[in-house]
Amino acid sequence: MVATVADPRPGVHLSEWTPTMAVLGPLDSGFMELEDTDRHVSVGIGAIAIVAGSPPSPAELEVELAKRLSVDGRLHQKVHRTPWDLAAPTWVTDPNFDLAHHLRWLALPAPADEDALCDLVAEVMEERLDRDHPLWQCIVVEHLVDDRWAMIVKVHHSMVDGVSGITLFERFCDDPAERPDTAAPNAADPPIDWRGLLMKSLRLPVDVPRFAVQTLRAAVPFALSAVLPAAGSSLNGSIGRQRRYTVARASLPAVREIGAAFGTTVNDVVLAAVAAAFRTVLLKRGEEPTADKLRILTPVSVRAADAKGALDNRVSAMLPLLPIESADPVEQLAMVHDRMVEHKASGEASAANSFLALARWLPFASIAWTVRLASRYPQRGISGLATNVPGPRRRLHLYGQEVLEILAYAPIAMRVRISIAILSYGDQLRFGVTGDYDSTPDLHLLAERIEETIDQLLQRARDTVPS
Incomplete structure (x- = not known):
């Protein structure tokens, strides 16, 4: 449904020179700057799952969610920024990671209907995520009308876009054997092609300016x-x-x-x-x-x-x-x-x-x-x-209960x-x-x-x- 385009870069493929360290790209870090510039802005994006039945207990949820965090190391990382922005921000492991920072339990006032849920979604999503911790939250909403509950997965836009965000939500669901794959497992580093690197380096003074002119035009x-x-x-x-x-x-x-x-x-x-x-x-x-x-x-x-x-x-x-x-x-x-x-x-x-x-x-x-x-x-x-x-x-399940609907939130x-x-x-x-x-x-x-x-x-x- 979402439109896609192929790699548009003519001549030189700059992706071959992208640093391998966990550096935020220009668009990722740009979402951080949006928040820093405007105190009225919160750039969290969200997936709101409406689920049949009753939620698990807080203890059960914490145990199960802890297992599911292994899908990506980024969930344990926070953003580190350098003084005066001399270098791009990087993702670093939070040495004090505590799952309790990322779980919230809320309940709706009567009649606990969709209007009340929408009001709660707006209130939750307008709050900024805490930069001192990894930039995501799971919010459980109890006692929806018609014997339902909801889970809001809220993630900072610097960490995911729409496609990777909904993929992350799928990984939090049941049936781990059917969850979308994570990034390819780390294989042994291939031998360095020094000759290829040298040739690419020699081409850069010609290829990069040409690419820049074509891009700007x-x-x-x-x-x-x-x-x-x-x-x-x-x-x-x-x-x-x-x-x-x-x-x-x-x-x-x-x-x-x-x-x-x-x-x-x-x-x-x-x-x-x-x-x-x-x-x-x-x-x-x-x-x-x-x-x-x-x-x-x-x-x-x-x-x-x-x-x-x-x-x-x-x-x-x-x-x-x-x-x-x-x-x-x-x-x-x-x-x-x-x-x-x-x-x-x-x-x-x-x-x-x-x-x-x-x-x-x-x-x-x-x-x-x-x-x-x-x-x-x-x-x-x-x-x-x-x-x-x-x-x-496919139909999804959360903690044994069917996911009836999934709603999305964009800031x-x-x-x-x-x-x-x-x-x-x-x-x-x-x-x-x-x-x-x-x-x-x-x-x-x-x-x-x-x-x-x-x-x-x-x-x-x-x-x-x-x-």
Whole structure:
């Protein structure tokens, strides 16, 4: 469901020169800088599992979770930063690791329904993770209505992206024999190819400048889209510390049926529903939904299949304008499809990824200060975020109980007041909608309109089938 691009780097493959030590990449450390620059921002991402029955006891959970932490050493590591950012932050083992720091038990007030759960998710996720410890938490929520409980897995964005985050959640589930593999086990170090290293070193003075020029030329249109202001709207502006959270639900087979009927992808259908929802919100606010008003950030995975479990960020991005000027959902779907084809053909995501690869060669201090300055810049070009992550296809269990649903949470930052995290699980498709508390009191309207639009598109799709 999430778009992917191949390694875009022409000529020299800079990945061959990536340091092997546990250093945070430019994007990983950039999420740290976002928090450091804006006291209102918390960049934890979350998976919220709604589970049948009752949770295990605290003692049982701690014993079982301790066993499951062996899936990746990163879960025992915290971030170490150098003075004045002279070097990139590194992951180091926490010598005082204590699982109790990472477990919380909460209960909902009556009636313990979905509204109460969403309020709790917003409250939990707006809190920053403690940098003195590894950057993750498991929060158990007891006594949901209809004999259910929930577990929120909260991880700092510097540690995972959407794909690696949901893979980490799967590793916490039962059936260890079926859990996704961790990174390939460490094998014996191969003999050093000194001749190959020498040849690569000799090529660098030629290859790296050429790569830099090609990257910058391709990345300029992407950068201009992010920097140049779009038409003003209430979707973009300062954000506070508090959050709102709500959920929209759809059937994945239904979305696939829509895509098949109109010759589009699942991701196109999702973005068309998002466009219709934003149009409705703007109209309700008394704002004109013009064609230049909603440019949205859509992350694109560049993660190879054999790196699915690596805990880091491997994403690029595109910045399409969503067709909120149209009132017809089928027309919106066609326009979204055409625009996404155009963006993919332009190499926009590849250029952004190449830019991140190039950043690995720059002094870290320059990267840190660039992110800080960008975070303080009142950007007006991007008005929303929508990230679409493929989730587990099989049914999962937590401590012997079936996982009924999985919801996703994506943070907001840099004046983007609404983010939408779309996650599949089996035949389910869930939209986790995060908003700034003060500026998005109508967040529920956006979720409702997403559901209505998918229903309308499904009906129109079936109307096109000859009887």
